Amino acid sequence: MVQLQDSMCDLLIVGAGPAGLMAATWAARCGINARIIDKRGTKVFNGQADGLQCRSLEIFDSFGFADRVWQESNHMIEICLWNPDETGRIRRTDRIPDTIPGISRFQQVVLHQGRIERFFLDSLAEYSDIQVERGVLPEQLDIDHSRAEDLDAFPIRVKVRHLSDDEATPFQHSTNVPDGLFRSSLAKDDTDDLIRKSRGKNGTTEIIRTKYMIGCDGAHSWTRRQLGFSMEGEQTDFIWGVLDIIPITDFPDIRMRCAIHSAESGSVMVIPRENKLVRLYIQLTEVSKNGGQVDRSTITPSIILQAAQRIMFPYKLTYTYCDWWTAYQIGQRVGNNFSSSDRIFLAGDAVHTHSPKAGQGMNVSMQDSYNLGWKIALVINGIAQRSILKTYQSERRRVAQDLIAFDHRFSRLFSGRPAKDAADEAGISMAEFKDAFEKGNMFASGLAVDYGASILVAKPGDSADQGDGTDVGPQQTNGSSSSYSTILKITGKQDLATNIKMGMRFPSFQVLNQADARPWPFAHFLKSDGRFRIILFAGNIASPHQFQRIQTFGEDLSGPDSFIHRFTPLGKPIDSVIEVLMIHSAPRKGIELLELHDVFHPLDEREGYDYGKVFVDDESYHEGHGEAYKGYGVDRERGCVVVVRPDQYVGWIGEVEDVVDLGGYFDRILIPQRG
Numbered sequence: 001m002v003q004l005q006d007s008m009c010d011l012l013i014v015g016a017g018p019a020g021l022m023a024a025t026w027a028a029r030c031g032i033n034a035r036i037i038d039k040r041g042t043k044v045f046n047g048q049a050d051g052l053q054c055r056s057l058e059i060f061d062s063f064g065f066a067d068r069v070w071q072e073s074n075h076m077i078e079i080c081l082w083n084p085d086e087t088g089r090i091r092r093t094d095r096i097p098d099t100i101p102g103i104s105r106f107q108q109v110v111l112h113q114g115r116i117e118r119f120f121l122d123s124l125a126e127y128s129d130i131q132v133e134r135g136v137l138p139e140q141l142d143i144d145h146s147r148a149e150d151l152d153a154f155p156i157r158v159k160v161r162h163l164s165d166d167e168a169t170p171f172q173h174s175t176n177v178p179d180g181l182f183r184s185s186l187a188k189d190d191t192d193d194l195i196r197k198s199r200g201k202n203g204t205t206e207i208i209r210t211k212y213m214i215g216c217d218g219a220h221s222w223t224r225r226q227l228g229f230s231m232e233g234e235q236t237d238f239i240w241g242v243l244d245i246i247p248i249t250d251f252p253d254i255r256m257r258c259a260i261h262s263a264e265s266g267s268v269m270v271i272p273r274e275n276k277l278v279r280l281y282i283q284l285t286e287v288s289k290n291g292g293q294v295d296r297s298t299i300t301p302s303i304i305l306q307a308a309q310r311i312m313f314p315y316k317l318t319y320t321y322c323d324w325w326t327a328y329q330i331g332q333r334v335g336n337n338f339s340s341s342d343r344i345f346l347a348g349d350a351v352h353t354h355s356p357k358a359g360q361g362m363n364v365s366m367q368d369s370y371n372l373g374w375k376i377a378l379v380i381n382g383i384a385q386r387s388i389l390k391t392y393q394s395e396r397r398r399v400a401q402d403l404i405a406f407d408h409r410f411s412r413l414f415s416g417r418p419a420k421d422a423a424d425e426a427g428i429s430m431a432e433f434k435d436a437f438e439k440g441n442m443f444a445s446g447l448a449v450d451y452g453a454s455i456l457v458a459k460p461g462d463s464a465d466q467g468d469g470t471d472v473g474p475q476q477t478n479g480s481s482s483s484y485s486t487i488l489k490i491t492g493k494q495d496l497a498t499n500i501k502m503g504m505r506f507p508s509f510q511v512l513n514q515a516d517a518r519p520w521p522f523a524h525f526l527k528s529d530g531r532f533r534i535i536l537f538a539g540n541i542a543s544p545h546q547f548q549r550i551q552t553f554g555e556d557l558s559g560p561d562s563f564i565h566r567f568t569p570l571g572k573p574i575d576s577v578i579e580v581l582m583i584h585s586a587p588r589k590g591i592e593l594l595e596l597h598d599v600f601h602p603l604d605e606r607e608g609y610d611y612g613k614v615f616v617d618d619e620s621y622h623e624g625h626g627e628a629y630k631g632y633g634v635d636r637e638r639g640c641v642v643v644v645r646p647d648q649y650v651g652w653i654g655e656v657e658d659v660v661d662l663g664g665y666f667d668r669i670l671i672p673q674r675g
Helices: 018-029 054-063 066-072 113-127 191-199 222-227 301-312 361-380 386-415 430-444 481-488 544-558 628-632 659-667
Strands: 007-014 034-038 078-084 090-097 132-134 136-143 156-162 204-215 231-249 257-261 267-272 278-283 317-335 344-346 510-513 519-521 532-539 578-584 614-616 640-644 650-654
Touching: 007 018, 007 361, 018 034, 018 113, 018 361, 034 136, 054 066, 054 361, 066 113, 078 430, 090 430, 136 222, 204 222, 204 361, 222 344, 231 301, 257 430, 267 301, 278 301, 301 317, 317 386, 361 386, 386 430, 532 544, 544 578, 544 659, 640 659, 650 659
Parallel strands: 007 034, 007 204, 034 132, 078 257, 204 344, 532 578, 578 614
Antiparallel strands: 078 090, 136 156, 156 204, 231 278, 231 317, 257 267, 267 278, 510 519, 510 614, 532 640, 640 650
């Protein structure tokens, strides 16, 4: 046995699936010394998750690779509902849009998990030297809780084992087609077996000491077990098979997303994929559970296909090419804790499991670590106070609880037998199913996430009630008692921007760049780089009175005693922690950019003025009028001020004159960098 020298890093990520890679991407963009390990020898190449919702694509766009996903993926435009008629024959009964029109500049798409992981890996290589260390298995975890509040401490100690290629390769079943059963809810965790087997060989071990750790290691999470946390919920009786095939069929809607209910044989969901593939989720009504535990050896691609053929009869279905297959049992569970001492965190399947048919698994998992990654990065970099880390559990556990409630209803409606008539109380109402499908579309898009009051969201009300029960309100830190009392009173003014909701993601509408008239979706400029944004809706600055209000605001932000200067590290650009962007509503041709205050077009001695911070809600020569002020619900004359967090969620809204409250918002989050 070879023992490597102890190593140190600021952040250790366990698990290199989409959630882990999202966390690593934040680390790369924020310059964090991070390591990411995975017990598997290779990335995913086939199958696994495939659905990507609007919010996930918006996040990818903020990292700069949404265009790759958009081009390669299959776009989901319409859902067809198929139900049995009075004779029991399945017929198309409805068509509805797959994505609610107008809610995002993106729509739902499907692309297999392997490609998504590739885009993340390419992004990591572009911005850092962080690489996934594969075949590395954690086997021992210790944390010194007494040092959790010591900002310079490395209180986490992880012993890892470097596996051989054979040990790091998951077992595949007897078919020649790759399967995902080793990741399925029907499979037992193999971590302990791997540890036991590798200890008897001449392997290599290493001790990693780290400041922070994120367990993104799946439903069987080793990290969760080491912390002694549990999953709360239930396992249903529903067993589903999954086939990724190029279908040979006379079913007319095979290139549409379909929800098919048969009269007696179960249900199928059809998901058209890239490269002529189609994914079929197939209810396996014939599989015996032998008292609750399914015998995986009885499940094969042919068994799954036969179930699909019964459900889709009289239409024919077969294939010659299968790309991947798996089976799973629906379980809806949420972790009882998402963090330990705000040093070790859990994300993704490690803290919530549910059915995959609503396309939430990969999306919600990535959005967990998207919420967490920037918070850890800013704390490690000495920019933000550690207290912001408490908001991770409050915000994301509440989302997980809402997800499980949604999935509980949706999966039962999908798996149940259709009602034969109004008197059939044991059956599922297809009208109820359609209603749930349509209402669930907003939730499934990822755009309904609404974070509760906290130090990061200046909503009125109680933070514990609006989150998962965790108190994440302002806490006294190093500030004086007088400043603390001011912080406690800060509440944003929601009525100033009726369609920009505090606690929700900042929406996007078309605006024009003031300097060159080019139209853009405004969210294009909310890059995931770790910065907060102050978005000034400057209103009609053609009015002398409004122009003076805006100039005064600029003076308040730019003075040597301003809060922006206080939170900017010495030697760094003034916009390195908090960036100021403007959207005004005056006619573009009547405004001269350089007549605005310097804070809106900072001057760099080498690169000149910054022409990318002032935008206008005006008509484009070629792409029409974005009507941004109308879309945002902001008064075109007076405007307002909005704070957007590094993850694009809205933290505070106020008047142009509310500079004291604006500074107070940041006082409770950031650490002063100068006196």
